[in-house]
Amino acid sequence: MDAVVSAIPWGPVLILLPLAAGTTCFVFPSTAKTVGLVTVTLVPLAVAGLAWRLLAHGVYHHAVGGWGAPLGIDLQADGLSLLMLAMTAFVGFGVTLYATGYFKAGQSDRFWPLWLFLLAALNALFLSGDLFNLYVTLEMIGLAAVAMTALQGGRDALVGAMRYLLATLLGSLAYLMGVALLYHGYGTVDLGLLAARVTPSPVAWAALGLMSAGLVLKTALFPLHFWLPPAHASAPAPVSALLSALVVKASFYILLRLWLEIFSPMAGGVAGLLGLLGGAAVLWGSLQALRQVRVKLLVAYSTVAQIGYLFLAFPLAAGMGLTAWSAVVYLAFSHALAKAAMFLAAGNLVHFGGHDRVVDLDRVVQRLPLTAGAFALAGVSIMGLPPSGGFNGKWLLLQAAVAQGRWDIAGVMVVGGLMAAGYIFKVLGHTFTQANVPHEPSSVPARMEWAAMILACGAILLGFLAPPFLAVLAVGNPIAAGGLGS
């Protein structure tokens, strides 16, 4: 059994399978739904196969075409990559299930190829071991994401997509310049080799600045979040879910990798700055979310706030790297599940009542109990209340903050949690009451309700899975390898 499972090249499978499926959907649009569903069922199996290999034999390497690192393309996966792949597979499954009930004929033709290409690019990104591959996959993700944002058509969607396009191109460009600088300075783009060669120097500093700035823009960290709310709120529901859950995590993942493997010894001041911006993002995003009157915008601003939490770990990592980075990965994973569930639930609300105005939600809790339940369960994780993945992540991060006496960071986290409770219960409270303007409800397909529910339950279940989760994260020890200690 082990010989067979470990012998299959899971890395290429994870990239080529969705790529081939996407092409099939493009050529034969009538088969799209089936192909999509089959693909997202197979991808989790492939991730499971990779997990088997990883747990049995440690870090995974695959030299594409047999060429090997400096010349050819290397695929590699450690515990961190595996968790990101698992997150993508899980969210991808839920969103695909949802999308089969959501799209009308015209949009559907364009959605499926784009989504499957996006999936291939995401998997490729999490499997890449060098800076240039990361750039290529990042660019693919950006372009697919922008195109999907514009699917809806209409003025709002196009304006949102345009802003998004400019932001994402600018971000990629800055990142690429950093890559060029490093290549010029150290003669390689391989992460492992760079880790050994990079020393604090003007070139490294410039690269750090450019790459971080580009990635921060793509991750929509305050104050560079301006493009996110319009894009995420105007896109079709399954696209919003993918953008908020996965796409912003891709650029964050690269930043995390760079930080863990290359830049950690030289980044004290920058870490402080990122932490500061993260704190501002938590407060500003939550405040904006509280002020929104429409569910989708509220959820989009909540993403701005939740991204802030991820950056709070940077200043804490110097003293308690293991705890802080574990917290970040936990938060990112839980946020992906919970936020996807929330956007899908919001999509159901729009589908049901024709609008997503908070105060006019009309007894949704009776009429769409699964959707309301999914929103509530996902909200539990977003607020960081137990039992949920969000709670576990928040606990670890709080522990890192309090142990180092960083009461400012702990305070921001707690206040952010309170504000999150504010905006989530603002929606939930109105699902119980009767609206002044009753609307004509149209029925929501069961699979759309269940897709949101499955993802939300995943976010809750994560709260019970900390021991295996952290054990997987320790494979290949990406965190300790960054020289951050515990």
Place this chain on the structure above:
Amino acid sequence: MSWDAWVPLLVVASSLLPGLIIFALAEQRVRLRTALNLLGATLKLALVALMLWGVFHGHHYEARFGLLPGLDLVLRAGPLALLFVTLSAVLWLLTTIYAIGYLEGSPHRSRFFGFFSLCVSATVGVALAGNLITFVIFYELLTLSTYPLVVHRGTEVARRAGQTYLIYTVFGGALLLLGTVWLYTLTGNLDFTARGFVRGLGSEHAPALMMIFAMLIAGFGVKAALVPLHGWLPRAMVAPAPVSALLHAVAVVKAGAFGIVRVVYDVFGVEFAAGLGVMRPLAWLAAVTIIYGSIRALFQDDLKRRLAFSTVSQVSYITLGVAIVGPIATVGGVVHLVHQGLMKITLFFCAGNLAETLGVHKITEMNGAGRRMPWTMAAFTVGAFGMIGAPPVAGFISKWYLGLGALEAGKGWVILVLAGSSLLNAAYFLPILHRAWFRPPPDRWPLEHDFGRKETAWALLLPPVVTAFLAVGAGLMASVPFSPLEWARLVVQREFYGP
């Protein structure tokens, strides 16, 4: 895992699983839903009885799972845990029967009973929690599962009440979380331990520990309705009567008070806490709450609001008993956990009966209610006398031990608080009784329902009568083995002041 490890899990599951199934049931499956509810409640009661017998004979019930690095989810049945579990299990069965009668024919019952069961599961988890993190998890779960019950009616008023409830409890929960994390970073351990687990810390940590104590007490004080954190309780009265019973007697308020007991005895240890100098402020806070709640109760015309302020006052007896520092007062405080529950749930059941049968919500409308509903008002009278502290009702026992304990600890001022509170209790309960028994009934009740020859539906009448009997029984038979008082003494001997 051995069988003994499964029992605490089953106690939680016996309401959790029926609850989850009930969510999925269609609205009209009344029989199946009722059967599931009663089955779960009876099963829980049987399991609790098993644990009572076992713990009395020295069995050890503990379930443990990995939760986070260095932290476990622990469910453990000690004497104190069982006191609370038994109270919840007994009152849950009665409240379920009551709720079935109360909500007959009203909409959204599957949702109601689903959350109702979740709520009790969370309460049992709070009771059995073997460390602070487990406690916090179930405590937050309790907040989340009670919110839908508070807003159950779906009116604008209910929504606002739910909002108030959340603002208070989520804020308290945040303080609690922060305090817990802080404590964990100092001690690396959160397991409830007899005489506390923070003793090993040096004196340089005293300021931090005082802050942590304040945070934890504030976190629990919100649910225990300590002044000035009590504002949500009277407003949550818009909820249906079984929910009020649940909030006031079975679950929420009790969980807060229970948390305070845990913090003082099993986190800090009472001597250590007294050494820190934090017990005196706590005692004063409890005393202020007792008097303030009673005074506010005097001025309420709405029956349920008057009862709510009465709860604010009465629950603080528990805190007071703990804060006096001394074994006898602690017995009084701990036993009041049970006594207050029995008496207050009786009062709320009766208030619900008046509202459902006669449409009476205000005290000024209660003239002659005793003649129309003799059984209900008899039960109410028992509850009211218990609150005042008249023997032989259970409330007398609590006050007696609190008073004795205060004298033993040399805190004579507590007697004044107790006496003042009893006077005030009499001042706001006796007029109600006078109206109900000695004034003539009106020509027409505000909204009367006809139940034939009975005064009201049997499902509404049985629970308050039973709890009233229990309240009298707990007072009369206070020294019989397994009475609340004897069990409270066992708790204090074994867990707090034991070897």
